[in-house]
Amino acid sequence: MPYHRILVVGAGLAGLRAAIEAAGDDVAVLTRVHPVRSHSVAAQGGVNAPLANVPEGKDDSPERHAFDTVKGADYLADQDAAELMTRLAPERIYEIENWGCPFSRTPEGKIAQRPFGGAGFPRTCFAADRTGHAMLHTLYEQAVKRGIRIYEEWLMLDLIVSGGRCRGVVAMDMVSGRVEAFGAEAVIMATGGAGRIYARSTNSHINTGSAAAFCYRRGVPLKDMEFVQFHPTSLYPNNVLISEAARGEGGYLLNRDGERFMARYAPKAMELGPRDIVARSIQTEIDEGRGFEDAYVHLDLRHLGAEKIKERLPAIREIAMYFAGVDPIEKPIPIQPAQHYTMGGLDVDKDGASELPGLFAAGECACVSVHGANRLGGNSLLETVVFGQLAGAAALRYVSGLEKTGADGAVLEAAVAEVEGRIWELLGRQDGEKVSVIREEMKQVMFEKVGIFRTEGPMREAVEKIRELKERVKRARVDAKGRRYNLELIGALELPAMLDLAEVIAVGALARTESRGSHFRRDYPERDDVNWLKHTVARWTPDGPRLEYKPVVITKWQPEARKY
Amino acid sequence: MQFTVFRFDPEVDREPRYSTYEVPVREGTTLLEALLWIVDNVDGSLSFRYACREAICGACAMFVNGKHRLACKTQIKDLRADEVVVHPLPHLPIIKDLVVDMSGFWEKYRAIRPYLIAEGLGDREFYQSHADRQAIDEMLNCILCACCYSSCPMVWTNPEYLGPAALLKAYRFVRDTRDKGGLERLKLVAGEDGVWRCHTVFNCAEACPKDINITWSIQALKRKLARAALGLKP
Numbered sequence: 001m002p003y004h005r006i007l008v009v010g011a012g013l014a015g016l017r018a019a020i021e022a023a024g025d026d027v028a029v030l031t032r033v034h035p036v037r038s039h040s041v042a043a044q045g046g047v048n049a050p051l052a053n054v055p056e057g058k059d060d061s062p063e064r065h066a067f068d069t070v071k072g073a074d075y076l077a078d079q080d081a082a083e084l085m086t087r088l089a090p091e092r093i094y095e096i097e098n099w100g101c102p103f104s105r106t107p108e109g110k111i112a113q114r115p116f117g118g119a120g121f122p123r124t125c126f127a128a129d130r131t132g133h134a135m136l137h138t139l140y141e142q143a144v145k146r147g148i149r150i151y152e153e154w155l156m157l158d159l160i161v162s163g164g165r166c167r168g169v170v171a172m173d174m175v176s177g178r179v180e181a182f183g184a185e186a187v188i189m190a191t192g193g194a195g196r197i198y199a200r201s202t203n204s205h206i207n208t209g210s211a212a213a214f215c216y217r218r219g220v221p222l223k224d225m226e227f228v229q230f231h232p233t234s235l236y237p238n239n240v241l242i243s244e245a246a247r248g249e250g251g252y253l254l255n256r257d258g259e260r261f262m263a264r265y266a267p268k269a270m271e272l273g274p275r276d277i278v279a280r281s282i283q284t285e286i287d288e289g290r291g292f293e294d295a296y297v298h299l300d301l302r303h304l305g306a307e308k309i310k311e312r313l314p315a316i317r318e319i320a321m322y323f324a325g326v327d328p329i330e331k332p333i334p335i336q337p338a339q340h341y342t343m344g345g346l347d348v349d350k351d352g353a354s355e356l357p358g359l360f361a362a363g364e365c366a367c368v369s370v371h372g373a374n375r376l377g378g379n380s381l382l383e384t385v386v387f388g389q390l391a392g393a394a395a396l397r398y399v400s401g402l403e404k405t406g407a408d409g410a411v412l413e414a415a416v417a418e419v420e421g422r423i424w425e426l427l428g429r430q431d432g433e434k435v436s437v438i439r440e441e442m443k444q445v446m447f448e449k450v451g452i453f454r455t456e457g458p459m460r461e462a463v464e465k466i467r468e469l470k471e472r473v474k475r476a477r478v479d480a481k482g483r484r485y486n487l488e489l490i491g492a493l494e495l496p497a498m499l500d501l502a503e504v505i506a507v508g509a510l511a512r513t514e515s516r517g518s519h520f521r522r523d524y525p526e527r528d529d530v531n532w533l534k535h536t537v538a539r540w541t542p543d544g545p546r547l548e549y550k551p552v553v554i555t556k557w558q559p560e561a562r563k564y
Numbered sequence: 565m566q567f568t569v570f571r572f573d574p575e576v577d578r579e580p581r582y583s584t585y586e587v588p589v590r591e592g593t594t595l596l597e598a599l600l601w602i603v604d605n606v607d608g609s610l611s612f613r614y615a616c617r618e619a620i621c622g623a624c625a626m627f628v629n630g631k632h633r634l635a636c637k638t639q640i641k642d643l644r645a646d647e648v649v650v651h652p653l654p655h656l657p658i659i660k661d662l663v664v665d666m667s668g669f670w671e672k673y674r675a676i677r678p679y680l681i682a683e684g685l686g687d688r689e690f691y692q693s694h695a696d697r698q699a700i701d702e703m704l705n706c707i708l709c710a711c712c713y714s715s716c717p718m719v720w721t722n723p724e725y726l727g728p729a730a731l732l733k734a735y736r737f738v739r740d741t742r743d744k745g746g747l748e749r750l751k752l753v754a755g756e757d758g759v760w761r762c763h764t765v766f767n768c769a770e771a772c773p774k775d776i777n778i779t780w781s782i783q784a785l786k787r788k789l790a791r792a793a794l795g796l797k798p
Binding site: 095105 | 573575576592594600603604605607608609610611612613614615616617618619620621622623637639659660661663666670673674677678679680682684685686687688689690691692693694697698700701704705707708737740742743
């Protein structure tokens, strides 16, 4: 059985940065896809850091960046964490640039920066509109340089907990179908978001959230899961992301009457309001009949000119041409809001440590929290490298204080047997519903009833529906009976975990009788700081999540009305 | 629309076979969507790789109606064909169905020292002019999907040849003004298993789903090596 002192699960930006930090020790990375296929690769617009590299940003500072982050978060972010992230931002950006990340440049040769939504200054560093690709390839290159061991195409299926400590994970080699226990003294979860719980999502197919859900089932609480970001501009009809950079570079949002409707919702910030506000504005235009085909509005880049579009937004142009047959130099892009980011996640502190000794988490699967109720564009890439590094360092400190205990063979064997049992049950069942039917019903109900606009009645129906699906999935069948690269089996193993997350999101949203950031209740349209300036913490029980709450850390900024 | 898909499971099949599926297709349906529809509705035993579905992760390269393509970027209507025939990437060992063994591809990627060689500054970025940054822009677009590698006749016939993707990566660093690898880096791609094995067939450039002229980068490496051999500044 494989054993490593530190095991990182997930090889996107957060996971690779954590592994690089721990590379001096016995560290390995386990990932369901080759590292460069991780969803970080799809991040487009950029990464925030108060570098003050462009004239309009000369007065920027970590404090201004932290304030924008906290205000964007609708005051649900922990302010000490936001301050830490923005203070460390410059060194992490210089570091990845020094490692070769090919950022776009200012005329003086510094890292270029562009305006982004909800930011007081142009502070978003970028590599054209392929920033995630540039950063992920750079970190993979650094992992190769250090010879870090990577287990590719292994799907995590359980967390091993014994004696009150995390002792490793159970995973399946997708190629052979073999199940193994990976013993470890510390596990760092860096498995990304859970966007694929929703019908309309910009996320990669691999973003199921299942790995984080397996930790939740083993007692690690989830925090603030009801806060789900809907990105204002996803391509109609297949919801591929159209970066906020398109608006940062000056793009307009237009309704059917050709009106720049953001003037009615965010008169100062216009198209560069924060994502929650812009997404709701677009959906309102569509719902009130001012969209096209009751489904989308236009993102118009034509006035930027061919040269700027080709240099600054080449990937956006490619995507619009490939997937919608529209060249943005000549025509506006049809866009609609879609699920984009999971603000909530495994409840961890600023070092990425969860309450379970030995279990750490960083990146989108974690909730520190720096994004609160609404993440600002450009802050997720920053979070991955800042908290990936911190989690790697914290895991190193944790294991250095431990005797090398090795793994307890009986515990690991029992953990493997439990997962094997799940697999044999699925493969052995001859009748029942197809898993894909249940999955589609989950996605639809989450988008329709726990989506951009929420009200009590539909959310109650959603909770009931999810509980019904949880029962039905226990009797679902898998037709493909082989073990080798069995996509249907993989989907069936993940779905119960996804349903657990869907339930946490819906139950948390139903309980929170206020509107804050991305969580908008038509029946409670105002923010309620007296009762709800607090984090939701969900704990697994056999009967569904048990909700607890904990205070938000406030250092400098008392909550005030959020105007843009 | 009829889809004919190559199937092979080395654990049970003695030889490859084909499965045919009738898949509903509308305007805009991509090959990846069609394959996922097959798994969800008809045949869960079909295996292939995929992730981002937006032509940036490089997972879903395959050989479709006689061309290297990304499944996610391929719209069925654009094939202008009555039938869609899907094969795994040619000339790579098959793990199952459309899933191929990429270990040789990654081994060659690792062989060229695929990382910036430079002493970091720590407290600020390396300065680089806009023009120098744009000079490597095209090479940076590589998504490591292996379409080029699978299309190259020199790779088919010489297993030691570094191949187009690794050489493109090498040139991306050679041309990066921040890199201090210099001649050491050039030496890694010299020799008969390096750039000189390229016979400028241009299959790689033809196969690239990101429209990168890979052959051009290999030629640029050859020019630098030739200058170095003559004692000139590469």
